[in-house]
Amino acid sequence: xxxxxxxxxxxxxxxxxxxxxxxxxxxxxxxxxxxxxxxxxxxxxxxxxxxxxxxxxxxxxxxxxxxxxxxxxxxxxxxxxxxxxxxxxxxxxxxxxxxxxxxxxxxxxxxxxxxxxxxxxxxxxxxxxxxxxxxxxxxxxxxxxxxxxxxxxxxxxxxxxxxxxxxxxxxxxxxxxxxxxxxxxxxxxxxxxxxxxxxxxxxxxxxxxxxxxxxxxxxxxxxxxxxxxxxxxxxxxxxxxxxxxxxxxxxxxxxxxxxxxxxxxxxxxxxxxxxxxxxxxxxxxxxxxxxxxxxxxxxxxxxxxxxxxxxxxxxxxxxxxxxxxxxxxxxxxxxxxxxxxxxxxxxxxxxxxxxxxxxxxxxxxxxxxxxxxxxxxxxxxxxxxxxxxxxxxxxxxxxxxxxxxxxxxxxxxxxxxxxxxxxxxxxxxxxxxxxxxxxxxxxxxxxxxxxxxxxxxxxxxxxxxxxxxxxxxxxxxxxxxxxxxxxxxxxxxxxxxxxxxxxx
Ligand code: ADP
Ligand code: F6P
Numbered sequence: 001x002x003x004x005x006x007x008x009x010x011x012x013x014x015x016x017x018x019x020x021x022x023x024x025x026x027x028x029x030x031x032x033x034x035x036x037x038x039x040x041x042x043x044x045x046x047x048x049x050x051x052x053x054x055x056x057x058x059x060x061x062x063x064x065x066x067x068x069x070x071x072x073x074x075x076x077x078x079x080x081x082x083x084x085x086x087x088x089x090x091x092x093x094x095x096x097x098x099x100x101x102x103x104x105x106x107x108x109x110x111x112x113x114x115x116x117x118x119x120x121x122x123x124x125x126x127x128x129x130x131x132x133x134x135x136x137x138x139x140x141x142x143x144x145x146x147x148x149x150x151x152x153x154x155x156x157x158x159x160x161x162x163x164x165x166x167x168x169x170x171x172x173x174x175x176x177x178x179x180x181x182x183x184x185x186x187x188x189x190x191x192x193x194x195x196x197x198x199x200x201x202x203x204x205x206x207x208x209x210x211x212x213x214x215x216x217x218x219x220x221x222x223x224x225x226x227x228x229x230x231x232x233x234x235x236x237x238x239x240x241x242x243x244x245x246x247x248x249x250x251x252x253x254x255x256x257x258x259x260x261x262x263x264x265x266x267x268x269x270x271x272x273x274x275x276x277x278x279x280x281x282x283x284x285x286x287x288x289x290x291x292x293x294x295x296x297x298x299x300x301x302x303x304x305x306x307x308x309x310x311x312x313x314x315x316x317x318x319x320x321x322x323x324x325x326x327x328x329x330x331x332x333x334x335x336x337x338x339x340x341x342x343x344x345x346x347x348x349x350x351x352x353x354x355x356x357x358x359x360x361x362x363x364x365x366x367x368x369x370x371x372x373x374x375x376x377x378x379x380x381x382x383x384x385x386x387x388x389x390x391x392x393x394x395x396x397x398x399x400x401x402x403x404x405x406x407x408x409x410x411x412x413x414x415x416x417x418x419x420x421x422x423x424x425x426x427x428x429x430x431x432x433x434x435x436x437x438x439x440x441x442x443x444x445x446x447x448x449x450x451x452x453x454x455x456x457x458x459x460x461x462x463x464x465x466x467x468x469x470x471x472x473x474x475x476x477x478x479x480x481x482x483x484x485x486x487x488x489x490x491x492x493x494x495x496x497x498x499x500x501x502x503x504x
Pocket of ligand 1: 045046047048050301302303336337338378379380381382385404405406407408410
């Protein structure tokens with residue numbers, strides 16, 4: 001097992017007396033009322049919450065987010081505030097309430113029917129309605145007021161950290177309310193090139209870019225997305241001047257910095273979850289069941305989303321078992337996927353397609369003693385996920401486009417025996433960062449199938465060498481390193497701004 005060199009980051013040196021206010025659409029903890037009336041707490045699936053909850057535990061401060069749980073109002077005070085995480089209360093959550101029209105127009109509409117497919121360049125799913133855009137504007141303004149309100153509650157300085165594509169306009173609105181506040185934004189998903197962004201009608205794509213220029217710093221996962229953003233600014237915001245080399249935009253009387261900061265996970269937490277006595281027992285059970293007699297076990301973990309390449313993955317597996325019959329009964333796949341955004345027709349249809357395709361594969365290739373794909377179609381606790389990752393011989397991440405993809409990093413973190421092979425889509429941010437995976441193009445059926453065969457045939461020594469390399473890289477870039485680099489850059493900019501004000 002890899003020796004751990006835990007680096008303790010001290011974030012207070014950046015935040016000093018500054019109140020930290022994070023804002024995202026998705027909240028870290030939802031309270032859900034069950035049919036019997038009892039309330040349970042759920043952590044929504046998604047990279048944003050996985051990454052940011054551990055960081056908020058260290059920075060404290062306030063997380064402002066949509067109160068989306070059915071019992072959320074009953075578990076917060078009149079202002080929508082409560083302390084979280086449950087049992088370890090160390091930061092505050094301020095819930096913002098949205099009605100059905102807001103959710104339909106802003107979240108399902110502009111965020112998920114327009115921006116999500118555009119940013120992932122899957123334009124067959126792109127849909128624009130004026131109502132979506134208007135609601136997006138209105139909700140962005142409401143969140144800007146909620147952040148300003150949180151900032152009012154403290155006497156000193158405050159910093160706003162906006163998350164993701166749900167809030168493309170919030171920085172500009174917040175800047176108008178609190179001109180001297182330090183505002184920055186992390187864009188979790190890819191940023192498209194100009195020819196894709198301009199599919200948003202005239203007016204809205206320029207407005208979105210100007211909205212983002214309300215920030216002092218805009219952060220992307222990888223440099224390519226940052227460059228796409230700068231190219232869009234050059235093309236669509238004529239009154240801005242762009243320095244592509246320095247990653248800087250001069251706009252109105254301010255400078256906006258732009259950079260790449262690849263997100264990660266709490267590596268030690270995943271390692272710890274994979275090492276508990278319960279996890280070890282689960283790993284033994286899984287391996288006794290699926291890996292006896294030289295068989296192998298594959299795994300994938302996703303939200304059911306058309307960006308994740310799930311039908312493409314099923315097609316590759318089906319082709320493999322068709323063309324290489326000797327691999328039937330030799331290789332079982334655990335397919336963990338949780339329904340996501342099911343109010344949208346494209347997601348609902350995809351979920352049905354996936355369940356149907358798995359049933360077809362199992363009917364076609366399964367035998368009395370063997371089920372090719374074990375489908376777990378639900379939100380699974382992360383400690384259980386950790387056991388599955390640890391037990392597996394290979395993991396497939398086949399996204400058609402993905403800002404980063406944290407599942408790949410979770411798999412690496414939990415591979416304590418260093419036996420697993422990671423098959424990783426070359427269209428993920430992770431593929432540009434991780435060295436040691438087998439890169440795949442999910443659209444290339446034969447190449448994809450060939451990579452699964454290569455993984456299954458890979459000698460133990462090569463598996464170990466690759467996994468060790470990936471684990472070393474991951475230990476050098478955890479979620480805390482990510483936060484550290486963003487806060488260090490932010491405080492550098494804040495210091496420079498203060499210097500400029502003194503001189504002026
Ligand atoms: P995205 O943010 O697009 O969902 P990521 O791969 O970056 O994609 O992050 C997904 C996160 O959601 C990971 O932390 C993963 O463990 C979690 N997740 C995905 N599917 C499930 C599931 N079925 N049950 C529980 N957690 C899940
Ligand atoms: O990582 C991108 C992202 O949209 C996050 O912002 C979000 O938490 C996650 O995917 C899951 O999506 P949703 O919040 O729409 O369920």
